[in-house]
Amino acid sequence: MNHTTVPAYAAPSPKAPLERITVPRRAPGEHDILIEIKYAGICHSDLHTVRGEWGDDGNFPIVPGHEIAGVVAAVGSGVTRYAVGDRVGVGCFVDSCRTCENCLAGLQQYCTGELGMVGTYGATGRDGQVTYGGYSTHIVVDENYALRIPDSIPLDAAAPLLCAGITLYSPLAHWKAGPGKKVAIVGLGGLGHMGVKIAHAMGAEVTVLSQSLRKKDDGLRLGAAHFHATSDPATFEALAGTFDLIVNTVSADVDLDAYLGLLRTGGTLVQVGAPEKPLPISPFALITQRKSFAGSMIGGIPETQEMLDFCGKHGLGADIELIRADQINEAYERVLASDVRYRFVIDTATI
Incomplete structure (x- = not known):
């Protein structure tokens, strides 16, 4: 089944509503697989990108989507990792230089080569063509940048x-x-x-720190042992010096010094949310108890496969709300209002 163009939903310009268009897909090369996309998650990064909030106008029109699950529809002549019918996923990148120290170590997300990490959408690939993401019916990727989804996890x-x-x-x-x-x-x-789900499955004692107690029942259901409201100053007094590790997922301004105060000696606060503006931090919040402030960004191909296998073993998937493609713009507004529990997923059969 050869595709030259496929239907997709794209943002034609920064801050513009997404609309249905067609986009080109290359014919599968020797090591490529053609994936029939079944579902695509809506990530907050999609919103940041199409609204131009990260300071880069990007390659518009942008077809977002880097949470892709589907089925292999065709394979190139040299493909060895996958066969037609296999359940596969594509994440935040579809290529990298493959030769730098990080790529060779399986840390493709930190590629330092000339090509760099090629994002699944809005980037320029090694063929000079713009990449288009998962809000579409099909995608072609190199077999080495696809992941196998365990049978135990619904797509x-x-x-x-x-x-x-x-x-x-x-x-x-x-x-x-x-x-x-x-x-x-x-x-x-x-x-x-x-x-919460993953840390609980790893055996850690998990606490949720949320703006309010509105989602407390959900947090406990997902595996948290404790749930506290960060809008209550007493939370920071009661939990001072408690945690070995804090992972900050929010993309908003927070008082990092206050959160560093919740760490034990030698503890680490890891930032994975990507706010639009820099976050201030006091050196004294770090040096007085040998604390660390760190960052982390997605994972390489080997670790992403490890994660999928871990989730398959423990029966973990996302809590989702399935939507039609014509509900994408509405879903974006609901994401901004934190009105989703906990991930919108597009049924790409509706594109």
């Missing part, structure tokens, strides 16, 4: 794992969340709810 619940899942799994694994560790997740949204 619609698996799609958000390709960004939200790995974004939380990577820091939790790197900083060794597990039995005996106290982990706090800041924010119970698309990222945060996966952080």
